[in-house]
Every structure is written in structure tokens, then in C-alpha cells.
Amino acid sequence: MTIRVVLADDHPVVRAGLAALLTSLPGIEVVGVASTGREAVREVITSRPDVAVLDLQMPDLDGFAATRELARSAPDTAVLVLTMFEDDDSVFAAMRAGARGYLVKGAEQEEIARAIRAVAAGEAIFGPGVARRVLTFFSAPPPAADPFPELTTRERQILDLIAAGLSNPAIADRLDLASKTVANNVSTIFTKLGIADRATAIIQARNAGLGTNEG
Template sequence: MPDPEITVVLADDHPVVRSGLRALLSSAPGVRVVAEAVDGREAIQAAAAHRPSVLLVDIQMPELDGIDATRAVAAVAPGTAVLVLTMFEDDDSVFAAVRAGARGYILKGAEQDEILRAVRCVADGGVIFGPRIARRVDALLSGGPGDLPNLPFPQLTDREREVLDLIAAGLANAQISDRLQLAHETIGDHISSIFAKLQVADRAQAIVQARDAGLGR
């Protein structure tokens, strides 16, 4: 009996990257690309619509980054395994992706066989990291809880914490929008969510809490 088909949604804001991945995956037996997305919001919509086996997603994308998209996909398409394919290999990015629910994390520039192996692995329910990333994850896990990043306001998403940090630094919404390359409406949505989670009524109260926690420096 043949193995079930692996369906994939590609999410990356670079057309050349998507084209290369589409060609690679389309050439692999039993793998089919069902949709593409150019930002995090489109990635969530495509995952909800197609319920793919795998969402192959970059971290840095406009509108909504790959970390927040990963977290959202876990809610709207829980059967979809998220595989991060990115240039970022810093500890914060790796830890944030794993915490958001990614089942794999590999770097752009990986060999084609490594990418295909990772897609098949997460589709089959496994967890996989590229060799350099695996060493970082092992160090994070073996170091014990005391060595894990101690982030303020754990109830916030990573993007919300980033927005709050800029608010605490005194930036206006338009400046935050320019800095993060996000739409003004998206920044407004993040700020509304931040206020609700921190249970504050206005920007001034949010700034006080943020600066007390060491943000805004």
C-alpha cells in the first residue's frame, strides 16, 4: 500500500526561494505543494484552508512573522506540522520557534536531501533539526530550566513583546510600523492585545509596567 501523499504549503516572502522549494518538492515522489504564501497572515489562511501535512515557513516575513504564524497554525490546523526554514540560527529564534510549536528547524542553504528528509520527518510525526541547530537545542535542553531565556511577560507573544519594548522606548505607532515593517492596522491589533493581556487601560500604564520589567532600554 503506497504511503499517503504529503501536502505542503510554502510560506516565504522571497519569490526565488519559493520557486526553488516548489521545484524541489514537486520533483519528490509523494509530495505535493498545495499553496504558497508571502506573509504570515497568508500562511495561516492557507493552512486553515488546505490543512496540509506540512507548513514550510520562514521566520522573517511581512505582516506577521513565522513565529506568530506557527503559533496560530497550531490552533487553526492542529494536524499540520510546521517546519521552519530560515537564515536565523540565534538561540532566541530557535527557542521561540520550538516554543511556538515548530516540529523542525533547518537553515536555508541546507542540502536538498536534508530539506526533503525534514519534510518527510515532520509529516510522519517526527521532530528534526539541522546539524548546527540540533547542537543549540541540545545545549538549551541540557542546561536546565535556569539556562532558558527568562522573558518578561510570558503571556505575550514574541511579536507583542517586541512591540511593547518599542512602546516603552517612546516610539509612536507609525515609528513602530516602520521599524518592524508591519501595517499600521497590524500594530494597532498587537497593542490592543497587549493592553488586554497586561490589563492596562492606556499606553502610559503599559509603559510603566514595561520599563519596570526592563523593556524600553
């Protein structure tokens, strides 16, 4: 089965060389070329290729925006980024935009062919240096989520002090707030958490790790 490819790069020499390279590969057919991001989107929508090979730095619509547009307008076309940029920001921005593969220019012919076939088959593929950083990123433990995201920073701070056993007047003194302000915040906290009393608030907060830093 022939894999149909559209390629986009704003440098004519690079574009011609890449087209010649891809045309020489068995089972791959170049059905369109583009020099800008908007041209790439139009060409993909018209040609409906299996794979779009995009540079990131292109005039009028960069590769990130073009990838996002193709994810909406041509979801059956897999985007393979082929660029000179290998910094983390570019890699992860391309992934978030919807790219299935990411190679750095200078990749060997066999590597490009393998990447095109992989993304056409629905796989994700990255160049060796990029793959190591992606693996490190996804293998790192996720940052701890803030407990009770429905609470504001002030409300979470007050709940932390409640969990530590402080009374409303003590909390007001600690945070330099009016007692009425603290009472209103406590009432809001109870409503947001769906609880009716201070004892339940203390239990929930301590189970979430709050109230542990007070002596």
C-alpha cells in the same frame, strides 16, 4: 502516501525555487504557496496540508506568530521552519510557538526532504548546527527552583533568618525593619506555609536549604 505541503516565503525567487525543489521530490506535493504570514495561515486553514514550511521573516505576520496561529487553528499541520536565522533566540522562540522542525536555508535537498517526512510523521527535527544547540540546552541541568515560591522576596528573606536562629527583634535589627512589620511578615509566612509554630518553620526552611549562610 503523499505528503501535502504549503510553503511560505516572502522572496519570490526563493519561493519558486523551493516549490520546484519540493515538487521534484517523490511523495511530496505542494498544494499551496504564500508570501506573507497571513496568507500562509489562510492557505493552511483552506488546504489542510500535512506540513507547512515557513520562513520566519515575512510581512504582516512573522513566522513566529503564524506558527502560533497554526498551532491553534490547524493543529494537525506540522510546521517546519526554513529560515536564514540560526541564533538561539529564533530557534527557541520557534519551538515555543509550536514548530516541529527547524532548518537553516542552504540545507541540502535530501535534508529538507527528510525533515518534511519527519515532521509529517510527528517527529521533531533540526538542522545539524541547530540540533547541537538544542541538545546542549536540554542536557544542561535546570536552574535551581526558588524554595517556597508562594513567599515574597522579603518573606523568604525573613524565613531564611528564622532558619538561622534569629529572633524577631534580631531580624528587625538586621533588616532595619520595625518589629511589628517583622511580626506581621512571620504571621503571613506561617499562614502561607500552613504551619503553626517557629520550630516547624525552622525545620521546613532548613530542609529547603535556607538558614545556612548565617554565622
